[in-house]
């Protein structure tokens with residue numbers, strides 16, 4: 001039976017440190033009606049991503065904060081229920097940014113139609129979507145891996161990290177992954193084909209990472225920061241490139257980062273090793289590289305050069321708990337909520 005109400009999750013309050021369930025509120029509201037040029041979508045899949053932690057805070061960032069009482073932001077795959085746009089009809093699927101809710105009205109011109117016969121719909125939120133593109137654009141544009149070089153990436157079992165390592169190998173580089181726990185380490189080595197994997201929870205992380213990178217590090221794709229950065233930093237080669245993509249270990253931080261001030265040592269290394277450190281937000285590259293990415297990545301998936309793993313949680317009401325776990329490594333693969 002079709003649902004008669006829109007189920008949605010709004011930001012109830014701003015978290016201090018680790019988000020808690022009470023920072024979110026589940027609401028039942030009326031399903032909106034589309035105007036000319038719009039479609040009504042029923043959300044089938046919602047993407048949960050680390051960047052959402054930033055939207056819950058008021059700290060200055062590249063994107064506006066979610067307001068208290070506003071629907072949590074998020075990428076979605078929706079099914080068209082009603083269309084007032086000529087390109088869409090009921091039953092079509094579309095990539096949208098409808099957020100944490102079961103129904104939404106969207107402008108047809110802002111949607112990308114998806115064909116479920118060419119790729120599973122969930123991949124539009126993962127390997128063929130924003131996270132896969134982040135890996136592709138950040139690694140190839142800033143990291144520029146060369147054959148025989150060593151590329152290191154943490155959060156290596158997730159959608160960004162797993163794609164970084166696999167693309168590095170396609171380009172002839174050696175991929176070294178860092179991830180949390182033996183199960184994830186084994187998966188990254190055996191299923192994603194990384195050349196070596198190190199567990200960041202291992203008390204011997206520094207020595208194990210050095211042993212996994214006998215020729216030093218040429219590209220470090222920074223996803224996490226924190227204690228992983230401390231282990232990576234001494235291993236940089238001359239002219240190493242460091243795309244700074246994310247700092248998930250720091251997203252829930254409250255006070256100052258513990259330990260000594262690292263800046264003077266970092267600046268000395270930047271100078272003496274001619275390091276390139278460049279932050280980026282994937283959308284900087286989206287217009288120029290999006291279409292070629294989708295084509296190339298689809299080809300790599302078809303020929304088996306790139307594999308992906310998804311972690312699918314059932315039910316919108318379970319999104320807050322799943323999201324809280326994402327920031328602590330409880331997800332295993334691209335985290336998606338099925339509605």
Ligand SMILES: NC(=O)c1ccc[n+]([C@@H]2O[C@H](COP(=O)([O-])OP(=O)(O)OC[C@H]3O[C@@H](n4cnc5c(N)ncnc54)[C@H](OP(=O)(O)O)[C@@H]3O)[C@@H](O)[C@H]2O)c1
Nearest residue numbers: 050134155158159160179180245246247248249281282329
């Ligand atoms: N710049 C951009 O445009 C852009 C776009 C998309 C994503 N990103 C960033 O890319 C990174 C990866 O995103 P994703 O979607 O692929 O996430 P993900 O890997 O699915 O999830 C985050 C992972 O981070 C790891 N982690 C959490 N706390 C950690 C800690 N203290 N130390 C080490 N690892 C920790 C956990 O994996 P383990 O179990 O392996 O520890 C967790 O599973 C994030 O920083 C995200 O913000 C940036």
